[in-house]
Amino acid sequence: MSVIELHDVVKTFGATHALDHLDLTVEQGEVHGFLGPNGAGKSTTIRVLLGLLKADSGTATMLGGDPWHDAATLHRRLAYVPGDVSLWPNLSGGEVIDVLARMRGGLDEARRREMLERFDLDPTKKARTYSKGNRQKVALVAALASRADLYLLDEPTSGLDPLMEAEFQEAVFELKDEGATILLSSHILAEAEALADRISIIRAGRVVQSGTLAELRHLTRTTVIAETDRPATQIAAVPGVHEPELHGNRVTFDVDSDHLDAAVTALAGLGVRSLAAHPPTLEELFLRQYGEDVPA
Amino acid sequence: MSTSPATSSVTGVGHLLRLILRRDRVRLPVWVVGLGGTIVASALAVPPLYDTPEKIAGYARIVGATPVSYLMSGRQVGLDTLGGIVANEISQVAQLGVCLMVVFLVVRHTRAEEESGRAELLRSTVLGRHAATLAGLAYGFAAALLIGAITAISMLAAGLDLAGTLTYGTGLALLGVAYTAVTLVAVQLSTSARGALGLAGAAVAVGYLVRGLGAVEDNALVWLSPFGWAQGMDAFGDERWWPAGLLLGFTALLLALAARLMAHRDFGGGLLTTRPGPARAGWLLSTPFGVATRIQRGLLIGWAVGLFLLGMLYGAVIPTVPDLIASNPEMADFVGASGQAAEDALVDAFLGYMFLFMAVIACGFVVSSVLRLRSEEEAGRAEVVLATPVSRTSWMAATTGVALVAATKLTVIMGLGLAVGYGLASGEWDQVVPQVAGQLAYLPGVLVVGALAAALYGLIPRGTGLAWAAVALIAVQVILGQLLGLPDAVQAVSPFWHLAAVPVDDFEVVPYVSLLLLTAALVAAGLWGYRRRDAVAG
Numbered sequence: 001m002s003v004i005e006l007h008d009v010v011k012t013f014g015a016t017h018a019l020d021h022l023d024l025t026v027e028q029g030e031v032h033g034f035l036g037p038n039g040a041g042k043s044t045t046i047r048v049l050l051g052l053l054k055a056d057s058g059t060a061t062m063l064g065g066d067p068w069h070d071a072a073t074l075h076r077r078l079a080y081v082p083g084d085v086s087l088w089p090n091l092s093g094g095e096v097i098d099v100l101a102r103m104r105g106g107l108d109e110a111r112r113r114e115m116l117e118r119f120d121l122d123p124t125k126k127a128r129t130y131s132k133g134n135r136q137k138v139a140l141v142a143a144l145a146s147r148a149d150l151y152l153l154d155e156p157t158s159g160l161d162p163l164m165e166a167e168f169q170e171a172v173f174e175l176k177d178e179g180a181t182i183l184l185s186s187h188i189l190a191e192a193e194a195l196a197d198r199i200s201i202i203r204a205g206r207v208v209q210s211g212t213l214a215e216l217r218h219l220t221r222t223t224v225i226a227e228t229d230r231p232a233t234q235i236a237a238v239p240g241v242h243e244p245e246l247h248g249n250r251v252t253f254d255v256d257s258d259h260l261d262a263a264v265t266a267l268a269g270l271g272v273r274s275l276a277a278h279p280p281t282l283e284e285l286f287l288r289q290y291g292e293d294v295p296a
Numbered sequence: 297m298s299t300s301p302a303t304s305s306v307t308g309v310g311h312l313l314r315l316i317l318r319r320d321r322v323r324l325p326v327w328v329v330g331l332g333g334t335i336v337a338s339a340l341a342v343p344p345l346y347d348t349p350e351k352i353a354g355y356a357r358i359v360g361a362t363p364v365s366y367l368m369s370g371r372q373v374g375l376d377t378l379g380g381i382v383a384n385e386i387s388q389v390a391q392l393g394v395c396l397m398v399v400f401l402v403v404r405h406t407r408a409e410e411e412s413g414r415a416e417l418l419r420s421t422v423l424g425r426h427a428a429t430l431a432g433l434a435y436g437f438a439a440a441l442l443i444g445a446i447t448a449i450s451m452l453a454a455g456l457d458l459a460g461t462l463t464y465g466t467g468l469a470l471l472g473v474a475y476t477a478v479t480l481v482a483v484q485l486s487t488s489a490r491g492a493l494g495l496a497g498a499a500v501a502v503g504y505l506v507r508g509l510g511a512v513e514d515n516a517l518v519w520l521s522p523f524g525w526a527q528g529m530d531a532f533g534d535e536r537w538w539p540a541g542l543l544l545g546f547t548a549l550l551l552a553l554a555a556r557l558m559a560h561r562d563f564g565g566g567l568l569t570t571r572p573g574p575a576r577a578g579w580l581l582s583t584p585f586g587v588a589t590r591i592q593r594g595l596l597i598g599w600a601v602g603l604f605l606l607g608m609l610y611g612a613v614i615p616t617v618p619d620l621i622a623s624n625p626e627m628a629d630f631v632g633a634s635g636q637a638a639e640d641a642l643v644d645a646f647l648g649y650m651f652l653f654m655a656v657i658a659c660g661f662v663v664s665s666v667l668r669l670r671s672e673e674e675a676g677r678a679e680v681v682l683a684t685p686v687s688r689t690s691w692m693a694a695t696t697g698v699a700l701v702a703a704t705k706l707t708v709i710m711g712l713g714l715a716v717g718y719g720l721a722s723g724e725w726d727q728v729v730p731q732v733a734g735q736l737a738y739l740p741g742v743l744v745v746g747a748l749a750a751a752l753y754g755l756i757p758r759g760t761g762l763a764w765a766a767v768a769l770i771a772v773q774v775i776l777g778q779l780l781g782l783p784d785a786v787q788a789v790s791p792f793w794h795l796a797a798v799p800v801d802d803f804e805v806v807p808y809v810s811l812l813l814l815t816a817a818l819v820a821a822g823l824w825g826y827r828r829r830d831a832v833a834g
Binding site: 047050051052053054071072073075076078079080082084085086087088089090091092094095097098099100102103104105123124125126128129139152 | 411487488570571572573574575576577578581582584587590591593594675676677679680681682683684685686687688690828829830831832
């Protein structure tokens with residue numbers, strides 16, 4: 001069952017098409033990486049899901065309800081971490097955590113203590129004195145300390161140091177084990193690669209690719225580096241092979257995943273001395289999606 | 297070998313000033329046109345009204361010699377001349393206006409920038425340590441001088457003599473200059489822009505009240521206030537320039553203090569430091585109403601203390617009001633009674649004006665309180681709340697409710713202040729109920745202004761500035777409505793125009809209830825609009 005289903009959603013701000021016929025599906029119990037560069041529409045999508053923005057057209061379903069009409073009811077079952085956290089300057093961090101948790105309908109005391117400790121956050125400091133990273137931690141603790149079915153995390157680790165980033169990843173795995181669904185918007189690809197079951201890449205308000213990391217890789221080329229007894233002069237003739245480069249007995253080329261078998265068979269007839277093949281990293285996938293050249 | 301240009305602690309002031317003018321290309325003209333225009337219109341309205349020597353002489357004896365006039369405008373000299381009358385009529389709006397203008401403008405470009413972190417970005421460029429302060433200073437000075445110049449020109453246009461005009465304009469401009477310096481000290485002390493606004497605003501209020509009390513009592517207290525120094529230049533009297541030296545010396549002293557404080561503090565720091573808070577939220581923070589209350593607590597306490605003291609001061613003046621009858625027999629004729637009846641009529645007129653004046657001030661509170669909705673939205677904090685099961689209706693209703701309840705509490709507090717001040721000064725404590733009730737007679741006017749702000753927020757969030765325009769319009773109507781001869785259609789925009797002028801007139805139920813109903817309707821319209829629009833700026 002899908003927890004989030006956006007279909008053909010359009011949202012414009014004046015002349016700007018923030019969401020341009022966007023489709024997005026997030027399944028129950030998955031960590032869904034939502035990737036895209038700045039301004040691609042990630043935060044707008046999340047705000048439509050939160051019922052803060054009203055879509056101009058298209059259909060949106062979240063947790064079985066309408067995010068605009070049933071906003072307050074649906075919010076009982078979700079927790080949200082904004083990308084740019086702003087807190088009431090005259091409240092302490094601990095007060096902010098309690099306020100948000102109470103509004104959400106209560107919090108798990110043990111989890112609150114545990115999260116404060118894990119994220120090494122002093123709850124007695126007034127919000128105006130927190131650094132960006134510490135404000136982010138307040139929002140994270142507030143979200144993670146309450147039990148929810150769905151977590152909407154909008155670039156939740158911006159401003160966190162690597163130790164805290166590791167704690168965050170740990171916490172996400174725990175939530176997933178408990179059966180929660182997580183939409184993780186990010187442009188930190190390593191984070192998405194580590195956490196996400198499925199990934200959607202958004203570009204100019206439109207989801208251009210969606211699937212598991214393996215599926216996305218399958219859609220793209222694998223880089224092969226081989227040394228053979230006899231030079232692989234005929235490799236370019238194999239369908240699906242791109243940009244072959246031959247240096248004596250050493251050959252490198254990219255091959256479409258569907259033709260990997262044929263290419264390896266062709267190499268095998270030449271006497272393989274060494275063979276290395278690596279699927280594209282998420283970064284390469286991402287950059288390719290944006291039409292950049294990826295060094296092999 | 298190339299040498300880079302030398303940098304000093306004020307390098308980059310020019311760039312900053314250009315940035316300030318670009319950012320305020322609407323705000324500054326609104327202040328100058330709004331305040332300057334009001335002064336021009338008032339100055340030009342006086343001569344046609346006082347076109348015979350008899351009328352001018354009457355003004356000196358009646359209008360300019362009331363405790364209200366002393367309290368609000370001080371003891372203006374030359375009231376038997378047209379110049380003195382013009383000065384007396386415009387000085388309340390002009391003096392308070394120029395002070396509040398520099399306070400808002402200077403805080404906006406100094407502490408507010410530093411608090412937001414934008415100044416940090418600028419400071420990383422080739423910018424001297426004191427450049428931002430100096431730019432704020434130059435901006436405040438320029439704005440004050442501009443208002444002084446506009447005032448002088450409008451007085452000349454009204455046909456007043458050059459010497460008095462120059463003296464008055466200079467006094468007004470230097471008052472703005474002095475409060476620019478006050479504001480620059482305030483922004484060194486507080487780490488938040490709101491705190492700095494509160495400190496500087498309180499300094500304006502204290503200066504204004506001290507001058508007013510000194511004028512009523514006719515004693516040396518006036519010389520403790522910059523307002524008194526500006527007035528002490530005796531424009532349209534025997535024009536003396538030495539009090540200008542007091543204003544300049546005061547300014548120099550405060551600027552030196554500000555520079556010293558600035559040199560001894562960290563970027564973003566202040567002298568009033570932030571203490572740690574509780575690790576857990578109290579019971580108050582369990583509901584949207586409680587949260588909205590807590591967010592506004594500082595604002596509320598500040599206003600409550602300020603308005604209580606204001607009420608006390610005004611209340612303390614009441615027992616001296618009847619003395620006017622004794623000292624000025626014409627006043628009895630003017631109020632159309634004699635003996636006890638005349639005294640009572642005079643006290644009632646005074647009380648009625650105080651109720652009205654304090655209600656107008658409360659309008660400023662209620663608008664800033666309701667419009668917290670807008671700043672919460674812009675800061676992204678509303679988003680975090682609305683991501684919880686709290687509905688938009690309950691969030692907006694809570695914040696609006698807090699503002700309207702607070703306005704009601706403040707109204708009671710102002711009335712109590714009046715009663716306590718009166719009680720302390722006269723030893724009579726039987727006026728508590730009438731005075732609180734009297735102040736409450738003006739409450740719907742305050743509430744409807746808050747409701748207007750709520751309606752604007754819900755329906756046209758970009759137009760919330762109109763709520764401030766409404767407050768300004770109401771202030772002009774109340775203070776200058778008669779002088780300007782505003783047509784009824786314009787005066788009717790002010791809710792107070794519809795309410796009975798208690799205690800001079802008897803309380804009227806119909807306008808009172810009508811305004812309360814209008815308040816409810818406006819709030820409902822705002823809630824309706826808010827449910828339908830995008831909740832965050834795109």
